[in-house]
Amino acid sequence: MNYEHPLVSVITPTYNRPEYLKQALTSAVNQTYQNIEIIVSDNCSPENPQAIVESFNDPRIRFYRNSSNLGMLVNTIQAFKHAHGKYVASLLDDDMWEPDYLAKMVPLLEENSDIALAFCDHYVMNASGEIDMAATNKCTQAYKRHNLKQGIHQPFVEHALINQSACPAVAAVVRREIVNWDEFTNEIAGMWDVYLSYICCRGGKGAYYYPERLTRYREHEQTDTMQSGNRNAEAKIRKAKSEIYCYGKFIQDQSLAEFHPLFKQKWLHAHTTLAIGLMRSQQVQQARSYLKSALFQQKFNLRTLVALGISFAPKKLANHLLGTF
Known part of the structure:
Protein backbone atom coordinates (compact mmCIF):
# COMPACT_ATOMS: atom_id res chain seq x y z
CA MET A 1 0.00 0.00 0.00
CA ASN A 2 1.16 3.51 -0.76
CA TYR A 3 0.22 5.84 2.04
CA GLU A 4 1.74 8.38 4.37
CA HIS A 5 2.62 7.56 7.96
CA PRO A 6 0.79 10.32 9.84
CA LEU A 7 1.06 10.77 13.58
CA VAL A 8 -1.41 8.74 15.64
CA SER A 9 -2.19 9.85 19.20
CA VAL A 10 -2.68 6.95 21.60
CA ILE A 11 -4.91 8.08 24.47
CA THR A 12 -4.48 6.28 27.81
CA PRO A 13 -6.40 7.67 30.79
CA THR A 14 -5.48 5.77 33.94
CA TYR A 15 -6.38 5.42 37.60
CA ASN A 16 -4.92 3.03 40.17
CA ARG A 17 -4.14 0.10 37.85
CA PRO A 18 -0.32 0.04 37.75
CA GLU A 19 0.11 -3.54 36.52
CA TYR A 20 -2.58 -3.25 33.87
CA LEU A 21 -1.17 0.11 32.78
CA LYS A 22 2.26 -1.43 32.25
CA GLN A 23 0.75 -4.12 30.02
CA ALA A 24 -1.29 -1.58 28.06
CA LEU A 25 1.71 0.65 27.43
CA THR A 26 3.83 -2.33 26.42
CA SER A 27 1.31 -3.15 23.72
CA ALA A 28 1.42 0.47 22.53
CA VAL A 29 5.20 0.90 22.32
CA ASN A 30 5.44 -2.47 20.53
CA GLN A 31 3.20 -1.39 17.67
CA THR A 32 4.74 -2.09 14.28
CA TYR A 33 3.34 1.31 13.25
CA GLN A 34 5.96 3.57 14.82
CA ASN A 35 4.78 7.16 14.27
CA ILE A 36 2.78 7.51 17.47
CA GLU A 37 2.56 9.65 20.57
CA ILE A 38 1.26 8.04 23.74
CA ILE A 39 -0.60 10.35 26.09
CA VAL A 40 -0.98 8.98 29.62
CA SER A 41 -3.27 11.00 31.88
CA ASP A 42 -3.27 9.86 35.51
CA ASN A 43 -6.36 10.81 37.50
CA CYS A 44 -4.48 11.33 40.79
CA SER A 45 -3.88 7.65 41.55
CA PRO A 46 -2.92 6.89 45.19
CA GLU A 47 0.31 5.42 43.78
CA ASN A 48 1.80 7.76 41.19
CA PRO A 49 2.44 5.69 38.02
CA GLN A 50 5.10 8.09 36.72
CA ALA A 51 7.88 5.61 37.50
CA ILE A 52 6.11 2.97 35.40
CA VAL A 53 5.82 5.36 32.49
CA GLU A 54 9.45 6.48 32.76
CA SER A 55 10.63 2.86 32.90
CA PHE A 56 9.81 2.55 29.19
CA ASN A 57 12.37 5.25 28.39
CA ASP A 58 10.36 6.06 25.27
CA PRO A 59 10.27 9.72 24.12
CA ARG A 60 6.95 9.08 22.39
CA ILE A 61 5.21 8.89 25.79
CA ARG A 62 3.89 12.07 27.40
CA PHE A 63 2.74 11.83 31.01
CA TYR A 64 0.23 14.09 32.77
CA ARG A 65 -0.99 13.78 36.35
CA ASN A 66 -4.00 15.58 37.81
CA SER A 67 -3.54 17.20 41.23
CA SER A 68 -6.97 15.86 42.21
CA ASN A 69 -9.37 13.25 40.86
CA LEU A 70 -11.39 14.92 38.11
CA GLY A 71 -13.65 11.97 37.35
CA MET A 72 -13.34 9.44 34.55
CA LEU A 73 -14.89 11.53 31.77
CA VAL A 74 -12.95 14.74 32.41
CA ASN A 75 -9.67 12.85 32.66
CA THR A 76 -10.36 10.99 29.42
CA ILE A 77 -11.42 14.02 27.39
CA GLN A 78 -8.56 16.05 28.82
CA ALA A 79 -6.18 13.41 27.45
CA PHE A 80 -7.80 13.62 24.01
CA LYS A 81 -7.34 17.39 24.05
CA HIS A 82 -3.58 16.92 24.44
CA ALA A 83 -3.46 14.98 21.16
CA HIS A 84 -1.52 16.32 18.17
CA GLY A 85 -2.03 13.39 15.80
CA LYS A 86 -4.02 13.27 12.60
CA TYR A 87 -5.75 10.27 14.16
CA VAL A 88 -6.60 9.35 17.75
CA ALA A 89 -7.04 5.91 19.27
CA SER A 90 -8.16 5.05 22.79
CA LEU A 91 -6.11 2.50 24.72
CA LEU A 92 -7.69 2.24 28.17
CA ASP A 93 -5.29 1.34 30.95
CA ASP A 94 -6.71 -2.16 31.38
CA ASP A 95 -6.84 -3.11 27.68
CA MET A 96 -4.19 -4.19 25.15
CA TRP A 97 -3.48 -4.04 21.42
CA GLU A 98 -2.15 -6.61 19.00
CA PRO A 99 1.21 -5.44 17.52
CA ASP A 100 -0.23 -4.76 14.03
CA TYR A 101 -3.40 -2.97 15.13
CA LEU A 102 -2.43 0.51 13.97
CA ALA A 103 -0.53 -0.81 10.96
CA LYS A 104 -3.78 -2.29 9.67
CA MET A 105 -6.12 0.54 10.69
CA VAL A 106 -4.24 3.66 9.57
CA PRO A 107 -4.00 2.75 5.85
CA LEU A 108 -7.77 2.31 5.72
CA LEU A 109 -8.21 5.91 6.87
CA GLU A 110 -5.47 7.24 4.62
CA GLU A 111 -6.98 5.62 1.54
CA ASN A 112 -10.56 6.69 2.30
CA SER A 113 -10.71 10.38 3.16
CA ASP A 114 -14.52 10.33 3.48
CA ILE A 115 -14.61 7.98 6.48
CA ALA A 116 -14.59 9.21 10.06
CA LEU A 117 -13.13 6.12 11.66
CA ALA A 118 -11.86 2.60 11.07
CA PHE A 119 -12.82 -0.14 13.51
CA CYS A 120 -12.23 -3.84 14.02
CA ASP A 121 -13.35 -6.74 16.18
CA HIS A 122 -11.65 -7.50 19.50
CA TYR A 123 -10.91 -10.26 21.98
CA VAL A 124 -12.28 -10.41 25.52
CA MET A 125 -9.77 -11.37 28.19
CA ASN A 126 -10.14 -12.03 31.90
CA ALA A 127 -8.48 -10.21 34.78
CA SER A 128 -5.32 -12.29 34.32
CA GLY A 129 -5.01 -11.38 30.65
CA GLU A 130 -6.09 -14.76 29.30
CA ILE A 131 -8.29 -14.62 26.20
CA ASP A 132 -11.77 -16.00 26.83
CA MET A 133 -12.97 -17.25 23.44
CA ALA A 134 -16.50 -18.02 24.65
CA ALA A 135 -16.86 -14.45 25.95
CA THR A 136 -15.15 -13.12 22.80
CA ASN A 137 -17.58 -14.87 20.45
CA LYS A 138 -20.52 -13.82 22.60
CA CYS A 139 -19.37 -10.20 22.46
CA THR A 140 -18.89 -10.31 18.68
CA GLN A 141 -22.43 -11.62 18.22
CA ALA A 142 -23.98 -9.29 20.81
CA TYR A 143 -22.67 -6.26 18.94
CA LYS A 144 -23.61 -7.70 15.53
CA ARG A 145 -20.07 -7.84 14.21
CA HIS A 146 -20.35 -11.53 13.20
CA ASN A 147 -22.49 -10.61 10.17
CA LEU A 148 -20.84 -7.30 9.40
CA LYS A 149 -19.09 -7.22 6.04
CA GLN A 150 -15.59 -5.85 5.66
CA GLY A 151 -15.44 -2.47 3.99
CA ILE A 152 -16.97 0.98 4.09
CA HIS A 153 -20.37 1.47 5.68
CA GLN A 154 -21.88 4.84 4.90
CA PRO A 155 -23.87 6.04 6.66
CA PHE A 156 -23.19 3.88 9.71
CA VAL A 157 -25.66 5.16 12.29
CA GLU A 158 -27.10 1.67 12.82
CA HIS A 159 -23.65 0.19 13.46
CA ALA A 160 -22.57 3.10 15.66
CA LEU A 161 -25.63 3.82 17.79
CA ILE A 162 -28.11 0.95 17.50
CA ASN A 163 -25.92 -2.17 17.42
CA GLN A 164 -22.90 -0.27 18.78
CA SER A 165 -20.68 -2.45 16.59
CA ALA A 166 -18.08 0.33 16.40
CA CYS A 167 -16.50 0.93 19.80
CA PRO A 168 -14.08 3.90 19.89
CA ALA A 169 -13.09 3.08 23.48
CA VAL A 170 -11.75 -0.35 22.55
CA ALA A 171 -11.15 -0.91 18.84
CA ALA A 172 -11.35 2.14 16.59
CA VAL A 173 -9.04 4.78 15.14
CA VAL A 174 -10.74 8.17 14.69
CA ARG A 175 -10.00 11.13 12.43
CA ARG A 176 -9.24 13.79 15.07
CA GLU A 177 -10.26 16.85 13.05
CA ILE A 178 -13.95 15.92 13.03
CA VAL A 179 -14.30 15.95 16.83
CA ASN A 180 -14.94 18.95 19.06
CA TRP A 181 -13.97 17.63 22.49
CA ASP A 182 -15.78 20.52 24.18
CA GLU A 183 -19.06 18.81 23.27
CA PHE A 184 -18.46 16.23 25.98
CA THR A 185 -20.34 17.33 29.09
CA ASN A 186 -20.37 15.59 32.47
CA GLU A 187 -23.82 14.10 31.80
CA ILE A 188 -22.32 11.85 29.09
CA ALA A 189 -20.15 10.05 31.66
CA GLY A 190 -19.57 6.39 30.75
CA MET A 191 -21.35 6.79 27.42
CA TRP A 192 -18.48 8.88 26.04
CA ASP A 193 -17.50 6.23 23.50
CA VAL A 194 -21.07 5.98 22.17
CA TYR A 195 -21.26 9.77 22.02
CA LEU A 196 -17.97 9.80 20.11
CA SER A 197 -19.53 7.33 17.66
CA TYR A 198 -22.46 9.74 17.35
CA ILE A 199 -20.15 12.61 16.43
CA CYS A 200 -18.43 10.38 13.88
CA CYS A 201 -21.60 9.13 12.16
CA ARG A 202 -23.88 12.17 12.21
CA GLY A 203 -24.30 13.91 8.91
CA GLY A 204 -23.87 10.67 6.99
CA LYS A 205 -20.17 10.09 7.55
CA GLY A 206 -18.75 6.61 6.87
CA ALA A 207 -16.71 4.01 8.71
CA TYR A 208 -14.51 1.13 7.58
CA TYR A 209 -14.94 -2.24 9.31
CA TYR A 210 -11.99 -4.63 9.41
CA PRO A 211 -13.18 -8.00 10.80
CA GLU A 212 -9.92 -9.19 12.37
CA ARG A 213 -9.56 -9.12 16.18
CA LEU A 214 -6.78 -6.65 16.77
CA THR A 215 -7.37 -5.44 20.34
CA ARG A 216 -8.13 -7.01 23.72
CA TYR A 217 -10.80 -5.81 26.13
CA ARG A 218 -10.30 -6.85 29.76
CA GLU A 219 -13.25 -7.82 31.96
CA HIS A 220 -12.61 -7.50 35.67
CA GLU A 221 -14.38 -6.43 38.84
CA GLN A 222 -13.65 -2.72 38.41
CA THR A 223 -15.33 -2.34 35.02
CA ASP A 224 -18.83 -0.84 34.93
CA THR A 225 -20.09 -3.73 32.81
CA MET A 226 -19.07 -6.21 35.49
CA GLN A 227 -20.41 -4.02 38.29
CA SER A 228 -23.76 -3.67 36.56
CA GLY A 229 -23.87 -7.41 36.04
CA ASN A 230 -23.20 -7.90 39.74
CA HIS A 271 -35.62 5.14 32.74
CA THR A 272 -36.66 1.73 34.05
CA THR A 273 -33.05 0.71 34.63
CA LEU A 274 -32.46 3.90 36.60
CA ALA A 275 -35.57 3.25 38.66
CA ILE A 276 -34.42 -0.27 39.50
CA GLY A 277 -31.06 1.09 40.61
CA LEU A 278 -32.78 3.72 42.74
CA MET A 279 -34.98 1.08 44.39
CA ARG A 280 -31.92 -1.00 45.21
CA SER A 281 -30.48 2.05 46.95
CA GLN A 282 -33.79 2.58 48.78
CA GLN A 283 -34.82 5.70 46.84
CA VAL A 284 -38.29 4.33 46.14
CA GLN A 285 -40.27 7.55 45.63
CA GLN A 286 -37.79 8.87 43.09
CA ALA A 287 -37.80 5.49 41.34
CA ARG A 288 -41.60 5.57 40.95
CA SER A 289 -41.47 8.92 39.17
CA TYR A 290 -39.15 7.48 36.51
CA LEU A 291 -41.31 4.36 36.14
CA LYS A 292 -44.53 6.34 35.77
CA SER A 293 -42.88 8.61 33.22
CA ALA A 294 -41.74 5.58 31.22
CA LEU A 295 -45.20 3.97 31.36
CA PHE A 296 -46.98 7.09 30.20
CA GLN A 297 -44.73 7.37 27.14
CA GLN A 298 -45.15 3.83 25.80
CA LYS A 299 -48.09 1.56 25.06
CA PHE A 300 -47.05 -1.31 27.29
CA ASN A 301 -43.82 -2.58 28.82
CA LEU A 302 -43.88 -5.56 31.16
CA ARG A 303 -40.47 -4.81 32.70
CA THR A 304 -41.53 -1.28 33.63
CA LEU A 305 -44.93 -2.41 34.92
CA VAL A 306 -43.44 -5.16 37.08
CA ALA A 307 -40.82 -2.77 38.47
CA LEU A 308 -43.55 -0.31 39.43
CA GLY A 309 -45.44 -3.10 41.19
CA ILE A 310 -42.32 -4.11 43.09
CA SER A 311 -41.94 -0.52 44.32
CA PHE A 312 -45.13 -1.00 46.37
CA ALA A 313 -44.09 -4.36 47.84
CA PRO A 314 -42.79 -4.70 51.42
CA LYS A 315 -39.09 -3.86 51.62
CA LYS A 316 -37.84 -7.41 52.21
CA LEU A 317 -39.92 -8.86 49.39
CA ALA A 318 -39.02 -5.97 47.08
CA ASN A 319 -35.30 -6.51 47.65
CA HIS A 320 -35.73 -10.20 46.84
CA LEU A 321 -37.70 -9.51 43.66
CA LEU A 322 -35.24 -6.86 42.47
CA GLY A 323 -32.62 -9.59 42.38
CA THR A 324 -34.38 -11.01 39.31
CA PHE A 325 -33.73 -7.83 37.27
Whole structure:
Protein backbone atom coordinates (compact mmCIF):
# COMPACT_ATOMS: atom_id res chain seq x y z
CA MET A 1 0.00 0.00 0.00
CA ASN A 2 1.16 3.51 -0.76
CA TYR A 3 0.22 5.84 2.04
CA GLU A 4 1.74 8.38 4.37
CA HIS A 5 2.62 7.56 7.96
CA PRO A 6 0.79 10.32 9.84
CA LEU A 7 1.06 10.77 13.58
CA VAL A 8 -1.41 8.74 15.64
CA SER A 9 -2.19 9.85 19.20
CA VAL A 10 -2.68 6.95 21.60
CA ILE A 11 -4.91 8.08 24.47
CA THR A 12 -4.48 6.28 27.81
CA PRO A 13 -6.40 7.67 30.79
CA THR A 14 -5.48 5.77 33.94
CA TYR A 15 -6.38 5.42 37.60
CA ASN A 16 -4.92 3.03 40.17
CA ARG A 17 -4.14 0.10 37.85
CA PRO A 18 -0.32 0.04 37.75
CA GLU A 19 0.11 -3.54 36.52
CA TYR A 20 -2.58 -3.25 33.87
CA LEU A 21 -1.17 0.11 32.78
CA LYS A 22 2.26 -1.43 32.25
CA GLN A 23 0.75 -4.12 30.02
CA ALA A 24 -1.29 -1.58 28.06
CA LEU A 25 1.71 0.65 27.43
CA THR A 26 3.83 -2.33 26.42
CA SER A 27 1.31 -3.15 23.72
CA ALA A 28 1.42 0.47 22.53
CA VAL A 29 5.20 0.90 22.32
CA ASN A 30 5.44 -2.47 20.53
CA GLN A 31 3.20 -1.39 17.67
CA THR A 32 4.74 -2.09 14.28
CA TYR A 33 3.34 1.31 13.25
CA GLN A 34 5.96 3.57 14.82
CA ASN A 35 4.78 7.16 14.27
CA ILE A 36 2.78 7.51 17.47
CA GLU A 37 2.56 9.65 20.57
CA ILE A 38 1.26 8.04 23.74
CA ILE A 39 -0.60 10.35 26.09
CA VAL A 40 -0.98 8.98 29.62
CA SER A 41 -3.27 11.00 31.88
CA ASP A 42 -3.27 9.86 35.51
CA ASN A 43 -6.36 10.81 37.50
CA CYS A 44 -4.48 11.33 40.79
CA SER A 45 -3.88 7.65 41.55
CA PRO A 46 -2.92 6.89 45.19
CA GLU A 47 0.31 5.42 43.78
CA ASN A 48 1.80 7.76 41.19
CA PRO A 49 2.44 5.69 38.02
CA GLN A 50 5.10 8.09 36.72
CA ALA A 51 7.88 5.61 37.50
CA ILE A 52 6.11 2.97 35.40
CA VAL A 53 5.82 5.36 32.49
CA GLU A 54 9.45 6.48 32.76
CA SER A 55 10.63 2.86 32.90
CA PHE A 56 9.81 2.55 29.19
CA ASN A 57 12.37 5.25 28.39
CA ASP A 58 10.36 6.06 25.27
CA PRO A 59 10.27 9.72 24.12
CA ARG A 60 6.95 9.08 22.39
CA ILE A 61 5.21 8.89 25.79
CA ARG A 62 3.89 12.07 27.40
CA PHE A 63 2.74 11.83 31.01
CA TYR A 64 0.23 14.09 32.77
CA ARG A 65 -0.99 13.78 36.35
CA ASN A 66 -4.00 15.58 37.81
CA SER A 67 -3.54 17.20 41.23
CA SER A 68 -6.97 15.86 42.21
CA ASN A 69 -9.37 13.25 40.86
CA LEU A 70 -11.39 14.92 38.11
CA GLY A 71 -13.65 11.97 37.35
CA MET A 72 -13.34 9.44 34.55
CA LEU A 73 -14.89 11.53 31.77
CA VAL A 74 -12.95 14.74 32.41
CA ASN A 75 -9.67 12.85 32.66
CA THR A 76 -10.36 10.99 29.42
CA ILE A 77 -11.42 14.02 27.39
CA GLN A 78 -8.56 16.05 28.82
CA ALA A 79 -6.18 13.41 27.45
CA PHE A 80 -7.80 13.62 24.01
CA LYS A 81 -7.34 17.39 24.05
CA HIS A 82 -3.58 16.92 24.44
CA ALA A 83 -3.46 14.98 21.16
CA HIS A 84 -1.52 16.32 18.17
CA GLY A 85 -2.03 13.39 15.80
CA LYS A 86 -4.02 13.27 12.60
CA TYR A 87 -5.75 10.27 14.16
CA VAL A 88 -6.60 9.35 17.75
CA ALA A 89 -7.04 5.91 19.27
CA SER A 90 -8.16 5.05 22.79
CA LEU A 91 -6.11 2.50 24.72
CA LEU A 92 -7.69 2.24 28.17
CA ASP A 93 -5.29 1.34 30.95
CA ASP A 94 -6.71 -2.16 31.38
CA ASP A 95 -6.84 -3.11 27.68
CA MET A 96 -4.19 -4.19 25.15
CA TRP A 97 -3.48 -4.04 21.42
CA GLU A 98 -2.15 -6.61 19.00
CA PRO A 99 1.21 -5.44 17.52
CA ASP A 100 -0.23 -4.76 14.03
CA TYR A 101 -3.40 -2.97 15.13
CA LEU A 102 -2.43 0.51 13.97
CA ALA A 103 -0.53 -0.81 10.96
CA LYS A 104 -3.78 -2.29 9.67
CA MET A 105 -6.12 0.54 10.69
CA VAL A 106 -4.24 3.66 9.57
CA PRO A 107 -4.00 2.75 5.85
CA LEU A 108 -7.77 2.31 5.72
CA LEU A 109 -8.21 5.91 6.87
CA GLU A 110 -5.47 7.24 4.62
CA GLU A 111 -6.98 5.62 1.54
CA ASN A 112 -10.56 6.69 2.30
CA SER A 113 -10.71 10.38 3.16
CA ASP A 114 -14.52 10.33 3.48
CA ILE A 115 -14.61 7.98 6.48
CA ALA A 116 -14.59 9.21 10.06
CA LEU A 117 -13.13 6.12 11.66
CA ALA A 118 -11.86 2.60 11.07
CA PHE A 119 -12.82 -0.14 13.51
CA CYS A 120 -12.23 -3.84 14.02
CA ASP A 121 -13.35 -6.74 16.18
CA HIS A 122 -11.65 -7.50 19.50
CA TYR A 123 -10.91 -10.26 21.98
CA VAL A 124 -12.28 -10.41 25.52
CA MET A 125 -9.77 -11.37 28.19
CA ASN A 126 -10.14 -12.03 31.90
CA ALA A 127 -8.48 -10.21 34.78
CA SER A 128 -5.32 -12.29 34.32
CA GLY A 129 -5.01 -11.38 30.65
CA GLU A 130 -6.09 -14.76 29.30
CA ILE A 131 -8.29 -14.62 26.20
CA ASP A 132 -11.77 -16.00 26.83
CA MET A 133 -12.97 -17.25 23.44
CA ALA A 134 -16.50 -18.02 24.65
CA ALA A 135 -16.86 -14.45 25.95
CA THR A 136 -15.15 -13.12 22.80
CA ASN A 137 -17.58 -14.87 20.45
CA LYS A 138 -20.52 -13.82 22.60
CA CYS A 139 -19.37 -10.20 22.46
CA THR A 140 -18.89 -10.31 18.68
CA GLN A 141 -22.43 -11.62 18.22
CA ALA A 142 -23.98 -9.29 20.81
CA TYR A 143 -22.67 -6.26 18.94
CA LYS A 144 -23.61 -7.70 15.53
CA ARG A 145 -20.07 -7.84 14.21
CA HIS A 146 -20.35 -11.53 13.20
CA ASN A 147 -22.49 -10.61 10.17
CA LEU A 148 -20.84 -7.30 9.40
CA LYS A 149 -19.09 -7.22 6.04
CA GLN A 150 -15.59 -5.85 5.66
CA GLY A 151 -15.44 -2.47 3.99
CA ILE A 152 -16.97 0.98 4.09
CA HIS A 153 -20.37 1.47 5.68
CA GLN A 154 -21.88 4.84 4.90
CA PRO A 155 -23.87 6.04 6.66
CA PHE A 156 -23.19 3.88 9.71
CA VAL A 157 -25.66 5.16 12.29
CA GLU A 158 -27.10 1.67 12.82
CA HIS A 159 -23.65 0.19 13.46
CA ALA A 160 -22.57 3.10 15.66
CA LEU A 161 -25.63 3.82 17.79
CA ILE A 162 -28.11 0.95 17.50
CA ASN A 163 -25.92 -2.17 17.42
CA GLN A 164 -22.90 -0.27 18.78
CA SER A 165 -20.68 -2.45 16.59
CA ALA A 166 -18.08 0.33 16.40
CA CYS A 167 -16.50 0.93 19.80
CA PRO A 168 -14.08 3.90 19.89
CA ALA A 169 -13.09 3.08 23.48
CA VAL A 170 -11.75 -0.35 22.55
CA ALA A 171 -11.15 -0.91 18.84
CA ALA A 172 -11.35 2.14 16.59
CA VAL A 173 -9.04 4.78 15.14
CA VAL A 174 -10.74 8.17 14.69
CA ARG A 175 -10.00 11.13 12.43
CA ARG A 176 -9.24 13.79 15.07
CA GLU A 177 -10.26 16.85 13.05
CA ILE A 178 -13.95 15.92 13.03
CA VAL A 179 -14.30 15.95 16.83
CA ASN A 180 -14.94 18.95 19.06
CA TRP A 181 -13.97 17.63 22.49
CA ASP A 182 -15.78 20.52 24.18
CA GLU A 183 -19.06 18.81 23.27
CA PHE A 184 -18.46 16.23 25.98
CA THR A 185 -20.34 17.33 29.09
CA ASN A 186 -20.37 15.59 32.47
CA GLU A 187 -23.82 14.10 31.80
CA ILE A 188 -22.32 11.85 29.09
CA ALA A 189 -20.15 10.05 31.66
CA GLY A 190 -19.57 6.39 30.75
CA MET A 191 -21.35 6.79 27.42
CA TRP A 192 -18.48 8.88 26.04
CA ASP A 193 -17.50 6.23 23.50
CA VAL A 194 -21.07 5.98 22.17
CA TYR A 195 -21.26 9.77 22.02
CA LEU A 196 -17.97 9.80 20.11
CA SER A 197 -19.53 7.33 17.66
CA TYR A 198 -22.46 9.74 17.35
CA ILE A 199 -20.15 12.61 16.43
CA CYS A 200 -18.43 10.38 13.88
CA CYS A 201 -21.60 9.13 12.16
CA ARG A 202 -23.88 12.17 12.21
CA GLY A 203 -24.30 13.91 8.91
CA GLY A 204 -23.87 10.67 6.99
CA LYS A 205 -20.17 10.09 7.55
CA GLY A 206 -18.75 6.61 6.87
CA ALA A 207 -16.71 4.01 8.71
CA TYR A 208 -14.51 1.13 7.58
CA TYR A 209 -14.94 -2.24 9.31
CA TYR A 210 -11.99 -4.63 9.41
CA PRO A 211 -13.18 -8.00 10.80
CA GLU A 212 -9.92 -9.19 12.37
CA ARG A 213 -9.56 -9.12 16.18
CA LEU A 214 -6.78 -6.65 16.77
CA THR A 215 -7.37 -5.44 20.34
CA ARG A 216 -8.13 -7.01 23.72
CA TYR A 217 -10.80 -5.81 26.13
CA ARG A 218 -10.30 -6.85 29.76
CA GLU A 219 -13.25 -7.82 31.96
CA HIS A 220 -12.61 -7.50 35.67
CA GLU A 221 -14.38 -6.43 38.84
CA GLN A 222 -13.65 -2.72 38.41
CA THR A 223 -15.33 -2.34 35.02
CA ASP A 224 -18.83 -0.84 34.93
CA THR A 225 -20.09 -3.73 32.81
CA MET A 226 -19.07 -6.21 35.49
CA GLN A 227 -20.41 -4.02 38.29
CA SER A 228 -23.76 -3.67 36.56
CA GLY A 229 -23.87 -7.41 36.04
CA ASN A 230 -23.20 -7.90 39.74
CA ARG A 231 -26.22 -5.72 40.47
CA ASN A 232 -24.20 -2.84 41.81
CA ALA A 233 -26.82 -0.13 42.32
CA GLU A 234 -24.44 2.82 42.01
CA ALA A 235 -23.05 1.56 38.69
CA LYS A 236 -26.56 0.90 37.39
CA ILE A 237 -27.72 4.41 38.32
CA ARG A 238 -24.65 6.02 36.79
CA LYS A 239 -24.99 4.08 33.54
CA ALA A 240 -28.72 4.71 33.21
CA LYS A 241 -28.40 8.46 33.76
CA SER A 242 -25.79 8.75 31.02
CA GLU A 243 -27.99 6.69 28.67
CA ILE A 244 -31.00 8.91 29.35
CA TYR A 245 -28.95 12.00 28.54
CA CYS A 246 -27.33 10.63 25.38
CA TYR A 247 -30.41 9.01 23.85
CA GLY A 248 -32.29 12.19 24.64
CA LYS A 249 -29.71 14.11 22.59
CA PHE A 250 -29.98 11.63 19.72
CA ILE A 251 -33.78 12.01 19.68
CA GLN A 252 -33.34 15.76 19.28
CA ASP A 253 -31.09 15.36 16.23
CA GLN A 254 -33.33 15.58 13.15
CA SER A 255 -30.62 14.12 10.92
CA LEU A 256 -31.23 10.85 12.80
CA ALA A 257 -35.04 10.99 12.52
CA GLU A 258 -35.19 7.54 10.91
CA PHE A 259 -33.85 6.02 14.13
CA HIS A 260 -35.79 8.11 16.65
CA PRO A 261 -38.25 5.29 17.52
CA LEU A 262 -35.33 2.99 18.43
CA PHE A 263 -33.64 5.72 20.44
CA LYS A 264 -36.94 6.34 22.24
CA GLN A 265 -37.08 2.66 23.21
CA LYS A 266 -33.55 2.77 24.61
CA TRP A 267 -34.32 6.07 26.37
CA LEU A 268 -37.38 4.59 28.07
CA HIS A 269 -35.54 1.36 28.91
CA ALA A 270 -32.89 3.47 30.64
CA HIS A 271 -35.62 5.14 32.74
CA THR A 272 -36.66 1.73 34.05
CA THR A 273 -33.05 0.71 34.63
CA LEU A 274 -32.46 3.90 36.60
CA ALA A 275 -35.57 3.25 38.66
CA ILE A 276 -34.42 -0.27 39.50
CA GLY A 277 -31.06 1.09 40.61
CA LEU A 278 -32.78 3.72 42.74
CA MET A 279 -34.98 1.08 44.39
CA ARG A 280 -31.92 -1.00 45.21
CA SER A 281 -30.48 2.05 46.95
CA GLN A 282 -33.79 2.58 48.78
CA GLN A 283 -34.82 5.70 46.84
CA VAL A 284 -38.29 4.33 46.14
CA GLN A 285 -40.27 7.55 45.63
CA GLN A 286 -37.79 8.87 43.09
CA ALA A 287 -37.80 5.49 41.34
CA ARG A 288 -41.60 5.57 40.95
CA SER A 289 -41.47 8.92 39.17
CA TYR A 290 -39.15 7.48 36.51
CA LEU A 291 -41.31 4.36 36.14
CA LYS A 292 -44.53 6.34 35.77
CA SER A 293 -42.88 8.61 33.22
CA ALA A 294 -41.74 5.58 31.22
CA LEU A 295 -45.20 3.97 31.36
CA PHE A 296 -46.98 7.09 30.20
CA GLN A 297 -44.73 7.37 27.14
CA GLN A 298 -45.15 3.83 25.80
CA LYS A 299 -48.09 1.56 25.06
CA PHE A 300 -47.05 -1.31 27.29
CA ASN A 301 -43.82 -2.58 28.82
CA LEU A 302 -43.88 -5.56 31.16
CA ARG A 303 -40.47 -4.81 32.70
CA THR A 304 -41.53 -1.28 33.63
CA LEU A 305 -44.93 -2.41 34.92
CA VAL A 306 -43.44 -5.16 37.08
CA ALA A 307 -40.82 -2.77 38.47
CA LEU A 308 -43.55 -0.31 39.43
CA GLY A 309 -45.44 -3.10 41.19
CA ILE A 310 -42.32 -4.11 43.09
CA SER A 311 -41.94 -0.52 44.32
CA PHE A 312 -45.13 -1.00 46.37
CA ALA A 313 -44.09 -4.36 47.84
CA PRO A 314 -42.79 -4.70 51.42
CA LYS A 315 -39.09 -3.86 51.62
CA LYS A 316 -37.84 -7.41 52.21
CA LEU A 317 -39.92 -8.86 49.39
CA ALA A 318 -39.02 -5.97 47.08
CA ASN A 319 -35.30 -6.51 47.65
CA HIS A 320 -35.73 -10.20 46.84
CA LEU A 321 -37.70 -9.51 43.66
CA LEU A 322 -35.24 -6.86 42.47
CA GLY A 323 -32.62 -9.59 42.38
CA THR A 324 -34.38 -11.01 39.31
CA PHE A 325 -33.73 -7.83 37.27
